[in-house]
Amino acid sequence: MTRHSTTMDAAALAGLAGRHLDLVQAPFTLPRSRVLVFREDRAELAEQGGADGAPPATALRVHTSEYERWLDDCRVIDELAVQDASGLALPVTGVLPHAVEFGDGAATLTFAGASALSVGGAAGLSVVWTTPDGERTCVELTARAPSVRLHIAADRTVRHEAFGSQDDDLAQTERLWLDWFAKCPIVRDDLQQMAAFCWWVLGANIVELPGLGDARGVVPSKIGYVGVWQWDAYFIAMGLRHGDPALAREQLEIAFRFPSEDGQLPDVVHEAGVLATSDDLPQADRDRLRRAGSQIADPNAPVPLTKPPLAAWALAKVLEAEDAPEWAREQLVRIRRSQDWWFTGSDLDGDGLPEYGHPYSSGLDDSPIFDGPLPTTAPDLGAYLVLQDLELARLAERYGTDAAGDPAGHRARAARTLELLLGLWNEASGRFEARAAGERVASDAVVGFMPLLTGALPSPVLDSLIAALGDPERYALPWAVPTVSAADPDFSATRMWRGPVWVNTNRLIVEGLRASGRDDLAHDLAERTVALVVHGGGPHEYFDPLTGEKAPTATTAFGWSAALFIDLAVELSAGA
Structure with missing residues (x-):
């Protein structure tokens, strides 16, 4: 009979899986979601055979996943980054199934349901993204609104909203993955x-x-x-x-x-x-x-x-x-x-x-x-x-x-x-x-x-x-x-x-x-x-x-x- 994990084991198994989530060969995504997040430089890294030895990513790229469409035809965001007060982009320093970490935890990206991404961090940081048509948006995180959600529509347009604590988004995404890894x-x-x-x-x-x-x-x-x-x-x-x-x-x-x-x-x-x-x-x-x-x-x-x-x-x-x-x-x-x-x-x-x-x-x-x-x-x-x-x-x-x-x-x-x-x-x-x-x-x-x-x-x-x-x-x-x-x-x-x-x-x-x-x-x-x-x-x-x-x-x-x-x-x- 197959043995399955306990809830405690599920977190450990999620951590083991996270060792392979390089955002190049394994994107950041969610069960039932059509949203995929890669390193912005994923094509260059794929030619190198992976992310090992490559410099830390400072920007991400977002696509949707659609039947009979090439990935590059389904671009949503060409560059998504978190910047500090001086405009310097924070590097990606960790990936788990439920979250992408920037700057050793200064900011975190997760899902907010199947069709939205959630980015939260310290006041003074900014979330910056550029869409395929060249439009650039910058949202500064504040003490009252330290998070931003990016809602991705079926036509690949992006609507954003600033909001308070990201904790619920993180908790719900982590719970979904822990329930999966428990099996x-x-x-x-x-x-x-x-x-x-x-x-x-x-x-x-x-x-x-x-x-x-x-x-x-x-x-x-x-x-x-x-x-x-x-x-x-x-x-x-x-x-x-x-x-x-x-x-x-x-x-x-x-x-x-x-x-x-x-x-x-x-x-x-x-x-x-x-x-x-x-x-x-x-x-x-x-x-x-x-x-x-x-x-x-x-x-x-x-x-x-x-x-x-x-x-x-x-x-x-x-x-x-x-x-x-x-x-x-x-x-x-x-x-x-x-x-x-x-x-x-x-x-x-x-x-x-x-x-x-x-x-x-x-x-x-x-x-x-x-x-x-x-x-x-x-x-x-x-x-x-x-x-x-x-x-x-x-x-x-x-x-x-x-x-x-x-x-x-x-x-x-x-x-x-x-x-x-x-x-x-x-x-x-x-x-x-x-x-x-x-x-x-x-x-x-x-x-x-x-x-x-x-x-x-x-x-x-x-x-x-x-x-x-x-x-x-x-x-x-x-x-x-x-x-x-x-x-x-x-x-x-x-x-x-x-x-x-x-x-x-x-x-x-x-x-x-x-x-x-x-x-x-x-x-x-x-x-x-x-x-x-x-x-x-x-x-x-x-x-x-x-x-x-x-x-x-x-x-x-x-x-x-x-x-x-x-x-x-x-x-x-x-x-x-």
Whole structure:
């Protein structure tokens, strides 16, 4: 059972998380808020790889977080500083989840609700800010009004008010974060600091989604990924289950809430609707999709956009933490229909093994397996479909066939899919290979390890996959597992899905090794994965497999990396 902190522990955990809040890779923000505060010089520091050794910041920059908008397009304040009576800006001298400190405590910035910042300090100090249009405002703090609130509207305009003591704003913001950290799982001592930071990431990435009532979406990142992507929701729920099962269930609910008439689940649920087909994209993106469209699917029809079928697996994991039978039955109806859709709506060549109609639906859209024509028959998709049918069979036996369907039918379909999946095995190359519009794809990519999830591979096939994981010329790099073999001509240590290590694919391989009876290797890869996140300085989107550092173009404070670090840390700490 997961251990959680007490209120006293929560303050200590908040302090541990604060060690990572550099205002460069981890901004100052609040659960449910769309406001982000960075160091004013964050771009320069990001090129340096972080704030270590850099001079103290004297100004901050404020942005909002919006769906499909670049951070620089969402600027609210270009420079926010606290100045002394001589006009000298005070340096930032401390950051905790609830407060940013200037001048060793001479002034403090905190939140005043989700859409306002509060700055308070000694009389004689001034709060100065400049908006993107060049307008500069200076408010002097006085004995009667030692604080100022900056209210940020939806159109990014700023309204300010001077007021008395800031104590209530500080107390309310601190209480919100302490309540969050009180749910943080307690793990091994060597993993606890990073677990606290990862728990902060999950809390910081909570947003409200207009149009969904008071639904709380834990987004992949407030820096560029403001929406609930389907498989991100699955991985994020797996981490949340260890501290907040209700919030974990809420992520799955959002992902399942808007199926199409034929059962397909959307790729993304966001504040303006859903992304389920190419018709939901801007015109430029639709044109680009047409040019990359399937050679089999109707080029004039919308291209379905979804994510890999891991819904039942994620549901089962969440239910391990806290059973919810009625809720589970409601979700299973949608999952069963989405599984059926893959066989009726995405088996584009009619051979019984569904394909990816577009790279977006794989989640690994820059993988070299998609360099050829579409549709793509991929070993990861076949493996996920086998796993999902087996999970549906188990869940049907637990929660009833009305919701999940006939267990025997699911197992029979899983067996047929497995047989077709094994047809992708190339004995000569010793790996599972994708097919592009029926033609062999030579790329040696991480998707070839996903059949481990079936737990039913023939011994020679299993042995070959284990050998590949241990081969220093292919996958046993200093930091494993790269998403493309180092021996493949398309390998890049830094390009998305063409070599960097992703925590989610590592987590799936860990699961596959366990399912295949290799608990020793699963444990070793789990340890190496959490060590990677610690070494890399945080739960980044993806990591260089040669250095273990954040890849230059990777997003920081990334949701599923944080969640899966917690998931692995809890498992590794069990019995420790």
